Amino acid sequence: MGLRLTHVAVARGGVPVLSGVSFSLADGKALILRGPNGSGKTTLLRTIAGLQPALSGHIEGAADTVAYAGHADGLKAMLTVAENLTFWAAVYGHHDIEPALKAYTLGPLRDRLTGTLSAGQKRRAGLARLMVTGRPIWVLDEPTVSLDADAVGLFANAVRNHLGAGGMALLATHIDLGLSDALVLDVTPLRAQASEMHGASDEAFL
Amino acid sequence: MIALLIRDLRLAFRAGGGFGLGLAFFLILVVLVPFSVGPQSALLSSIAPGVLWLGALLACLLSLDRLLALDFEDGTLDVLATAPLPLEAALAVKGLAHWITTGLPLVLAAPFLGVLLNLPPEGFVWLVVSLLLGTPALSMIGAFGAALTVGIKRGGLLMSLLVLPLYVPTLIFGAEAARRGAVGMAVDTPLLLLAGISLGSVALLPFAAAAALRMTIR
Amino acid sequence: MSLWKYANPVKFLALSARVQPFAWAAAALGILIGLGWGFFGTPDDFRQGSTIKIIYIHVPAAWIAINAWIMMLIASLIWLVRRHHVSALAAKAAAPVGLVMTVIGLVTGAVWGQPMWGTWWAWDPRLTSFLILFLFYLGYIALWEAVEDPDTAADLTSVLCLVGSVFALMSRYAVLFWSQGLHQGATLSLDKEENISDVFWQPLVLSIAGFTLLFLALVLYRTGTEIALRRTRALNVRLDKAV
Secondary structure, eight states: OOEEEEEEEEEETTEEEEEEEEEEEOTTOEEEEEOOTTSSHHHHHHHHHTSSOOSEEEEESOTTTEEEEOSSOOOOTTSBHHHHHHHHHHHTTOOOOHHHHHHTTOGGGTTSBGGGSOHHHHHHHHHHHHHHHOOSEEEEESTTTTOOHHHHHHHHHHHHHHHHTTOEEEEEOSSOOOOTTOEEEEOGGGBOOGGGOTTOTTGGGO | OHHHHHHHHHHHHSTTSOTTHHHHHHHHHHHHHHHHHOOOHHHHHHHHHHHHHHHHHHHHHHTTHHHHHHHHHTTHHHHHHHSSSOHHHHHHHHHHHHIIIIIHHHHHHHHHHHHHTTOOTTHHHHHHHHHHHHHHHHHHHHHHHHHHHTTSTTHHHHHHHHHHHHHHHHHHHHHHHHHHHHTTOOOHHHHHHHHHHHHHHHHHHHHHHHHHHHHHHO | OGGGGGGSHHHHHHHHHHHHHHHHHHHHHHHHHHHHHHHHSSOOBTTTBGGGGGHHHHHHHHHHHHHHHHHHHHHHHHHHHHOOHHHHHHHHHHHHHHHHHHHHHHHHHHHHHHHHHSSSOOOOHHHHHHHHHHHHHHHHHHHHHHOSSHHHHHHHHHHHHHHHHHHHHHHHHHHHHHHTTOTTGGGGOOOHHHHHTTSOHHHHHHHHHHHHHHHHHHHHHHHHHHHHHHHHHHHHHHHHHHO
8 A cells, every 4th residue: 555656767858857756655645845936836746646657667556556646526517416426436446425525515506516616615515525525535636726715625524534535645735734744755856857857758859 | 337328328318419410410411402403203212311410420520529528628528538437438329329429310301301302112122121230330430530529629620521432332332232222233232331331330430539638638 | 680780770861862863754754654645645435525634643543542541550650669760750641642642632532522512512513532631641740740759650641541541431431421422423523443444554654653653652752751851859858958
């Protein structure tokens, strides 16, 4: 169990953006990625989630254990909140969406069409989706966008509960979520230098 | 997989879901034909099978770009790609959902539209049979085209350019079956070949489409 | 296989630079002599008159049109399996050449058929198949142009080429089946077989060889251009990052 990255390099559009990324995430632990916009955090998270292959290095423990929440909410506008969550639960082999609805106080919104919700409400529903997957590793890219202070609190609680149950969380965020013993990884020093563009897909042309 | 099928069917029937769009287009097209070729019943009779096939094909094409583009835009495609469901299966299911919500209604509507075009009496059965056998191919080939162009802005037109040449064998055999059936000739060859194309498309194209999707997501 | 070393763009460019002059020269020779001999050095056909001489352009163009697609198919497979950029770029480079050859084949085919048919076009199986091939070329080229990232474009166009090839083959047989419905029968056919024996084959062979060498030269040249473009792009990306 756990997630381990060893000397991972990731690329965006064939060009390396981060290299030498190494860390371990044990059960119950959280890791926060920090770094300026465009530094490659999203690329790293997408690679760990399995959406694209790493350029080099090893990622262990990420197969079938990751639930990913990116910039988009992953919800269909023409389905109700309950229908959206039930669908994702079914895809991942679960059926009970009540804990997720409760954790994000989505109960009163359960039969509202997702397209009619405000940005913050949609975000809450999108984050609730992670809870119905039953997967141990949560990978989140800027999860608190559009959330007000109360909702951020709900989210932080949900993460704390998840960690308490032995889950792991990997987040890229600027917000302080009050996760006191979370590790922090600043990716700025890991940016692939122009000189070390080894493994770029267009290397052959240089 | 069932969950995905139900979801897509539900989405198609909701407002703005596109159900009925294909049917409406089919109807309008068929109605326009006599205005373009003249109302002589003998002429309409002879071109009816082909025109109905072409109309069904174009109506299918129309609803294809919403197959994947919407999922791409709202992020559900990314999540689907990381879900336990194999992408190949997801695409096959999406193709099935498209067939149920677009292809099948066209098959059922075709005989009624055939009346408008003076389709010969023997032709109705063969029209329906050929469309039934051929529309799965249209849906699956279309799904492949949608997968190729999902990441392209305004990819709908390009998708049509890519998919229409791929439709040629299906159209030829389907329309031939309908046409020959309408004049009482033997239809086994075109029907068998049509069924072969549908089976092959449904069995193999999900893999090609999934590969294309992964390339775009990457 | 030592051929794989030309997957390296630099080595490829070096080889191309050595081969191209000969290819261009031989292509020019082959085409000029082939066409010259064919047009002026052979007698008219007793049935079709001098129009049959258009086959000295038609047949080689059609030959290249098909073989260009086959070359693109093989190059696409090599890209998908071994990720050699030169292969992907060669396929991209060959497509417009194949497209033009298809058009030449279609136009010369129509010109050839006109005196016989009395119209500028007939849905003869061969011409129809080439028309479909034309559409496949168009789609392939359009896809290359529409995708932003060059590697993704190479990937998607390769998949299209593969699937398209299967359907192109199916179309060939479908069209044959479909044209049986035409009651006009053999008089519409541009069947090569029954006509080739009527003409002198040596100038035809020369012409085909010339066109093939022209294809080779063009693809080498255009692939070189594509490689240069990618190199520029790669350098620019690194420049941006360094700044």
